[in-house]
Amino acid sequence: MVDRRRSRPLQVGAVAIGGDAPISVQSMCITKTADVDGTLAQVYALKGAGADIVRITCNDVEAAQGLAEIVPRSPVPIIADIHFQYRLALAALEAGVQGLRLNPGNIRNEEHIKTVAREAKDRGVPIRVGVNAGSLDKDLLEKYQAPVPEALVESALKEVRYLEEVDFFDIKISVKHSNVPSMVESYRLLAQAVDYPLHLGVTEAGPLPGGLIKSVAGISTLLLEGIGDTIRFSLTADPVEEAKAGRQLLEYLGLRERKGLDLIACPSCGRAEVDVIRVANEAQKALEELNLPIQVAVMGCVVNGPGEAREADLGIAAGRGRGHLFVKGQVIRVVPEAEMVTALVEEAKRLVEEGVEARLAAADKDAAAMAEADRGVLLQTQGDANRVEIKRKAVAETAKG
Ligand code: SF4
Numbered sequence: 217m218v219d220r221r222r223s224r225p226l227q228v229g230a231v232a233i234g235g236d237a238p239i240s241v242q243s244m245c246i247t248k249t250a251d252v253d254g255t256l257a258q259v260y261a262l263k264g265a266g267a268d269i270v271r272i273t274c275n276d277v278e279a280a281q282g283l284a285e286i287v288p289r290s291p292v293p294i295i296a297d298i299h300f301q302y303r304l305a306l307a308a309l310e311a312g313v314q315g316l317r318l319n320p321g322n323i324r325n326e327e328h329i330k331t332v333a334r335e336a337k338d339r340g341v342p343i344r345v346g347v348n349a350g351s352l353d354k355d356l357l358e359k360y361q362a363p364v365p366e367a368l369v370e371s372a373l374k375e376v377r378y379l380e381e382v383d384f385f386d387i388k389i390s391v392k393h394s395n396v397p398s399m400v401e402s403y404r405l406l407a408q409a410v411d412y413p414l415h416l417g418v419t420e421a422g423p424l425p426g427g428l429i430k431s432v433a434g435i436s437t438l439l440l441e442g443i444g445d446t447i448r449f450s451l452t453a454d455p456v457e458e459a460k461a462g463r464q465l466l467e468y469l470g471l472r473e474r475k476g477l478d479l480i481a482c483p484s485c486g487r488a489e490v491d492v493i494r495v496a497n498e499a500q501k502a503l504e505e506l507n508l509p510i511q512v513a514v515m516g517c518v519v520n521g522p523g524e525a526r527e528a529d530l531g532i533a534a535g536r537g538r539g540h541l542f543v544k545g546q547v548i549r550v551v552p553e554a555e556m557v558t559a560l561v562e563e564a565k566r567l568v569e570e571g572v573e574a575r576l577a578a579a580d581k582d583a584a585a586m587a588e589a590d591r592g593v594l595l596q597t598q599g600d601a602n603r604v605e606i607k608r609k610a611v612a613e614t615a616k617g
Contacts, residue, residue: 233388234413243455243458245262263291263459268446274296309341400438423451424457449465481496492515508564528545
């Protein structure tokens, strides 16, 4: 169990951040904010994929007007993303957003920042001080000669001081870098300096799969050290992928309860009795549509499969042209290989509806014996193969001698 850094709690609308609150997933719309229906459709898609909070750009007056229509219809709290023009932050607050993100690198006037903070305080709206290595304050870039972790943290702390000077403490901070080790180091330094909640992300992580790998590397490293209260994957991809990845990461790390499918599969090997990649992909596609909160295993052979995946709620392993369907490691049905995916999907639905005990009780009475027979034959074949190999080696040794 990770010993989590204690951070000050705050609320972004109905979503609690920091303190004992679950780590939340954020994503950002890529639509034009003035396109109200298009943006709302994306907000709903992001929520469906696992986002708790969605950020939307507020880059002009039309965007601020769009926010005023989007916020009351949104199923999740909306954070307005503000760069350069503090007046747009005021317009976003007027539109009713539940959070603001200010970039200290491009809103640099102290009085403007304080004006926004006073207005946000009156409305009970938190502010994220969102530092990005790519848009670091020019003075700090000159001082440090590069966007090093110390520079990112100094930029964040400077802006935090402006906010604190007007008694504003509903603050979240991010110090995002596109370089994973620099990102990790920046957050570690920041976590020692303040107790405000931290929003984690690797900025400009890029397209899949590299962007995903960088984000997982940076965000997981920190989460496993207990650092981080809310996360975003910044992928050059459909933002639904960001939300899905963020949610899945938290579930895989045991930091959020499983909401959807967790499909595990063996990597396949020479023992495989079926095309595991094909079966796993077909099963994933069919099961994802149902979005059942279970762990399902697809295993390439009955020799090792059911044993290795006995922790899974449900699984299937291939052997001698058949699929052995198992619940918690116990074979309940043997089906023809061509029906493996259909049987898996059908059983997944029943398992969620009826529960493990009921499905074990409903097991085909011949299933265990059939499974054992298949396994025995395969082990025997494997034994024969081993004997052939031993004999081949012996012959080779004799020939050498
Ligand atoms: S379950 Fe069987 S096929 Fe899959 S990796 Fe293990 S031994 Fe190989």
